[in-house]
Amino acid sequence: MEIVSQTSILPGFANPVADAQYGFRTAMDALARPAMPQSFAPRLRAPLVAEMASVALSLLDFEVSFWLSPSLERDPAVGTYLRFHTGSRQTTTPGAASFAFVDLTAGDPLDLAAFAQGTAEYPDRSTTVIVGCSDFTASPGLMAEGPGIKGISPFGFSPMPQGFQSDWARNRDGFPLGVDLLLVAPGSLMGLPRSTRILSRG
Numbered sequence: 589m590e591i592v593s594q595t596s597i598l599p600g601f602a603n604p605v606a607d608a609q610y611g612f613r614t615a616m617d618a619l620a621r622p623a624m625p626q627s628f629a630p631r632l633r634a635p636l637v638a639e640m641a642s643v644a645l646s647l648l649d650f651e652v653s654f655w656l657s658p659s660l661e662r663d664p665a666v667g668t669y670l671r672f673h674t675g676s677r678q679t680t681t682p683g684a685a686s687f688a689f690v691d692l693t694a695g696d697p698l699d700l701a702a703f704a705q706g707t708a709e710y711p712d713r714s715t716t717v718i719v720g721c722s723d724f725t726a727s728p729g730l731m732a733e734g735p736g737i738k739g740i741s742p743f744g745f746s747p748m749p750q751g752f753q754s755d756w757a758r759n760r761d762g763f764p765l766g767v768d769l770l771l772v773a774p775g776s777l778m779g780l781p782r783s784t785r786i787l788s789r790g
Contacts, residue, residue: 598634598635601645607646610646614628619736619781622783624778625773627775628642628777637774639772639774640718643770648670649675650675650677652686652687653677654670654677654679654686655679655680655687655715657690657696660690660696682702683704684704685704686716687717687718688717689720690717691720692719693720694720698717701755703717705762708765711765714766716767716768716770717770718769719769719770719771720773721745721773722746723746724744724773726742727745729788730744730753731787731788732784732785732786734784734785736781736784740789745771745778757785760783763783767782769781
């Protein structure tokens with residue numbers, strides 16, 4: 589049985605209602621406007637980056653489970669912080685998680701197929717993956733299109749895993765099944781729902 593002193597856990601939101609509403613609203617706006625970075629600057633001290641921690645505290649609760657990628661799982665303070673402040677259950681199986689947290693800046697892999705894809709009856713029972721990035725600089729020739737995007741939009745994030753475009757195409761081909769991404773970078777958040785297509789333009 590894990591026994592952790594509350595004094596050893598960093599505090600959560602200073603203003604729980606307003607701060608959670610800010611995180612939730614920004615995440616929903618980002619998914620409604622895919623591939624368009626939203627300004628997002630939460631004030632939060634946590635054992636993971638503030639943007640990722642704010643999304644976690646805004647979306648997790650006792651009814652859902654979460655999974656941590658290797659770099660985040662290595663620090664016990666991360667799981668303890670999220671369990672304590674949200675009441676959510678931590679799982680060691682990515683396919684069993686309602687939410688997953690992956691830090692690309694630490695070299696974590698992003699295996700979209702490993703997460704829950706939802707079912708024909710309940711496509712919403714898929715994993716939402718919160719992905720830590722360094723920036724959202726558009727990649728040369730990459731564009732995004734789909735619901736919520738007017739025409740086509742320049743797209744990119746760094747570091748982008750090798751093969752991400754083909755992996756995302758497979759994720760998109762399973763629609764309405766598939767995972768959604770919330771990508772965070774310093775001061776911003778970008779949504780990538782499963783309905784979005786990523787195209788290469790010469």
